[in-house]
Amino acid sequence: xxxxxxxxxxLHEDGYDSIPDSVREKIKACRVFYVENERTTRRFFRxxxxxxxxxxxxxxxxxxxxxxxxxxxxxxxAGKNIGIVSEAGCPGVADPGQQLVAIAHQFQAxxxxxxxxxxxxxxxxxxxxxxxxxxFHGYLPVDNAERKKAIRELxxxxxxxxxxxxxxxxxxxNNQLTEAILQECQxxxxxxxxxxxxxxxxxxxxxxxxxxxxxxxxIHKRPAIFLIGAAMQ
Numbered sequence: 093x094x095x096x097x098x099x100x101x102x103l104h105e106d107g108y109d110s111i112p113d114s115v116r117e118k119i120k121a122c123r124v125f126y127v128e129n130e131r132t133t134r135r136f137f138r139x140x141x142x143x144x145x146x147x148x149x150x151x152x153x154x155x156x157x158x159x160x161x162x163x164x165x166x167x168x169x170a171g172k173n174i175g176i177v178s179e180a181g182c183p184g185v186a187d188p189g190q191q192l193v194a195i196a197h198q199f200q201a202x203x204x205x206x207x208x209x210x211x212x213x214x215x216x217x218x219x220x221x222x223x224x225x226x227x228f229h230g231y232l233p234v235d236n237a238e239r240k241k242a243i244r245e246l247x248x249x250x251x252x253x254x255x256x257x258x259x260x261x262x263x264x265x266n267n268q269l270t271e272a273i274l275q276e277c278q279x280x281x282x283x284x285x286x287x288x289x290x291x292x293x294x295x296x297x298x299x300x301x302x303x304x305x306x307x308x309x310x311i312h313k314r315p316a317i318f319l320i321g322a323a324m325q
Contacts, residue, residue, distance in 0.1 A: 094173040096196045097122060098183040100208020101136050103315065107290035108140060110209040116141045118206055122175035124150035124167050126160075126192055133177050154188055164192050168199045180315075182210040186230060186260075211317050212258055215286035218296045219256065221321035226256035232269065239269070243276045243320075250281070250322050257320040266311045269318065274308065277301045280323035285309065287316045 097118045102108055119137060127133040130151045137144045152163055154176070167174055174196075176189045182205070183189035196203055212228055229246065233239045246257040261269040273283060279302035286296040287309075297309075300323070 104291035
């Protein structure tokens with residue numbers, strides 16, 4: 093049986109140096125790729141290594157359809173080396189690739205996670221917050237009242253358990269989320285905002301809520317990770 097390689101992709105167009113050289117060799121070892129978007133993955137591979145012959149590979153769109161899962165099983169049984177590629181960052185983390193990885197485990201296939209940029213972990217690393225106990229919540233509710241309620245609950249848990257709460261938002265709603273956090277959280281609670289990770293425009297800042305209120309950033313339409321942590325003791 094072949095191997096299943098979990099292939100990281102860039103978070104930004106100027107972040108290609110965040111992809112280790114070893115990833116290039118593993119790409120060439122694959123026969124078929126399961127991807128979220130074939131066009132962007134082809135463009136990513138071309139920019140990563142011009143010696144990769146794109147048309148030599150098979151391509152399958154990674155979705156939640158039964159036909160995709162059955163095709164994946166057939167490729168596993170055929171002994172093909174398979175690459176799973178997400179649109180940004182690491183497959184299987186806040187990403188549909190985890191469904192295929194679960195199937196691979198059922199077939200006792202060898203699964204090889206490859207090192208690369210993961211915005212969630214990179215933001216946590218740079219936040220100065222608790223890296224021993226943390227939770228990733230994905231997207232908070234869109235409804236304003238429900239979102240504010242969720243923020244208060246996350247803050248309370250962060251204080252009670254001294255844990256780090258990590259979440260994201262659709263980039264065009266970043267400013268609304270930031271405003272809600274500043275409205276709902278206590279003055280001493282720490283907030284980290286990590287923007288454009290691995291890009292030339294990257295910035296990561298952790299400060300108390302009352303300090304953020306003095307200079308609220310404009311991060312409209314910029315990829316961002318938000319982290320809430322208890323006040324410093």
